[in-house]
Amino acid sequence: MNRLLAEQVFKPGAFPEYTYVSRKSTDLGIDYELRLRQALKVSGYLTSIIGPSKMGKTVLCEKVIALENLIEMSGVDFKDSEDFWNIIGVKVGLSVSGEFGEVNLKGNMESKKEINKSEKFVLNKDRVIEYFKDNGLVLVLDDFHYASEDVQIHIAQQLKDAIRKEFKAIVISLPHRADDAIRKNADLTGRINSINIEPWKESELEQIAIKGFRELGINIKNDISKKISIESLTSPQLMQYICLSICTLIDSDTGNIKEVPEDVLEIAYKFTTINLNYNDVVKILKEGPNPRGNKRKLYKTNIDKELDIYGLIVESIRKNPPLVGLTLDELKRRIDDLIICDIKKPDKKTIRESLNKIQNIITEKDGIYKVLEWKDNVVHILDPLFLFYLRWGTY
Known part of the structure; x- marks a missing residue:
C-alpha cells in the first residue's frame, strides 16, 4: 500500500475522506448525518441548516448526499430574483431555450409520409423541478444570507411552491440570520426541517x-x-x-x-x-470612514502603538481569548485594558457609533469584506479565518 x-x-x-469526524447534536444526542438523512426523506419540507461559517455544513451535505446528486449553489449566484430557475437549470446543464421536434407518419398503408412537427420551449420552473426529481438531485443553497433581501424573499416563495412538488432543497445560513426570509415566510411555517449546527x-x-x-x-x-x-x-x-x-x-x-x-x-x-488574503480587509477596518480632514483622537496602548478608536476595535477583537462573538461590554473591557494612559477612555456610545460606521463600510463592500457583522450589540465574526489572520498574520 x-x-x-x-x-x-x-x-x-x-x-x-480520512479525517471526517461525525458529531452528535447536544439537544437530541443524534448524529447530524442521521438528522439530515431523515430530513431529506420528508416530502414537502424544506431543510434549513443553520450554523457558524466554516463549521462543515457543506461537508455534512457531501457526506450524506452522493456527489453526483448534489447541486451546490450560493446566495451570491442570484443577483436578480427573476433568474432563479434559469440559473439552476443552467447549473445542471439544461438549455434555457430551444426547439424540440417529433415525426408523425400520416397516410394510408401504401403511401405514408413524414410530417415534422417542432415546438419552441423556454426553460421554466416545472421543467427544472421534474429534472431534479427524475435524476434524484438535491439543491444545496449555501450562503443564503449573501443574496439581497428582495432576492431572499423571492427564493423563499419559489421554494415554497417547489417543495410541494417534492423538489428537494437545503438552505444553509448563519445562526444570527435565523430570522431570514426562509424563517419569516408564513407559508413555510410547519414545513421546515431545521438542523442547527453547533460550534x-x-x-x-x-x-x-x-x-x-x-x-x-x-x-x-x-x-x-x-x-x-x-x-x-x-x-x-x-x-x-x-x-x-x-x-x-x-x-x-x-x-x-x-x-x-x-x-x-x-x-x-x-x-x-x-x-489568507485579508490584508486589505484589516486595512479598511482600521482606517474606518473617511475622516474628511478631521484628526482623530489617538490613545497610547500597551502594544507600543498609538491607536484611534477604529484601531482599538480591531486590536480588541484579536486579543485573547479568541471569541467569534463579542458583546459591546466585552469590547469596552478589552479596549479599556489596551489603553495605558489615565485620559478619558472611549465610552460605549462612541464604540457603538464607530461599529455602526464599520458596519456601513462592510455592507457596501464585496463578499470578502463581510468578515464580521455588528448586530444587536454583538460583533459576530462571520469568518473564523479572518480572526485567525488577525491573530497571526502580518499587516
Whole structure:
C-alpha cells in the first residue's frame, strides 16, 4: 500500500475522506448525518441548516448526499430574483431555450409520409423541478444570507411552491440570520426541517489532528492537538489547514517524521496565514470612514502603538481569548485594558457609533469584506479565518 501524502489526509477546502469526524447534536444526542438523512426523506419540507461559517455544513451535505446528486449553489449566484430557475437549470446543464421536434407518419398503408412537427420551449420552473426529481438531485443553497433581501424573499416563495412538488432543497445560513426570509415566510411555517449546527468543541477538533497524523504514521501528543484546536476557533476547516501547514514545515511526506514537535506550532500558525488574503480587509477596518480632514483622537496602548478608536476595535477583537462573538461590554473591557494612559477612555456610545460606521463600510463592500457583522450589540465574526489572520498574520 502506498504511503498517504499530507495533502490527501488534511483537506481544508475539500471533503476530508480520512479525517471526517461525525458529531452528535447536544439537544437530541443524534448524529447530524442521521438528522439530515431523515430530513431529506420528508416530502414537502424544506431543510434549513443553520450554523457558524466554516463549521462543515457543506461537508455534512457531501457526506450524506452522493456527489453526483448534489447541486451546490450560493446566495451570491442570484443577483436578480427573476433568474432563479434559469440559473439552476443552467447549473445542471439544461438549455434555457430551444426547439424540440417529433415525426408523425400520416397516410394510408401504401403511401405514408413524414410530417415534422417542432415546438419552441423556454426553460421554466416545472421543467427544472421534474429534472431534479427524475435524476434524484438535491439543491444545496449555501450562503443564503449573501443574496439581497428582495432576492431572499423571492427564493423563499419559489421554494415554497417547489417543495410541494417534492423538489428537494437545503438552505444553509448563519445562526444570527435565523430570522431570514426562509424563517419569516408564513407559508413555510410547519414545513421546515431545521438542523442547527453547533460550534465544534475542542475535543472534536482534536480528533481531526489525531486521526490525520495517525494515517500518516506520526504521533501527536494530546497537549499539542489541544493547542491547535484552541487556535482553530471552532472551525474544522482551519484545523485541517493548520495541520497541513505543520506537515509541510516538518516535511512529513518523507516518512522520516515520527512525532509532531511543539516548537513548530507558532511557525505553523503564521505560515497558515500566508494564503489568507485579508490584508486589505484589516486595512479598511482600521482606517474606518473617511475622516474628511478631521484628526482623530489617538490613545497610547500597551502594544507600543498609538491607536484611534477604529484601531482599538480591531486590536480588541484579536486579543485573547479568541471569541467569534463579542458583546459591546466585552469590547469596552478589552479596549479599556489596551489603553495605558489615565485620559478619558472611549465610552460605549462612541464604540457603538464607530461599529455602526464599520458596519456601513462592510455592507457596501464585496463578499470578502463581510468578515464580521455588528448586530444587536454583538460583533459576530462571520469568518473564523479572518480572526485567525488577525491573530497571526502580518499587516
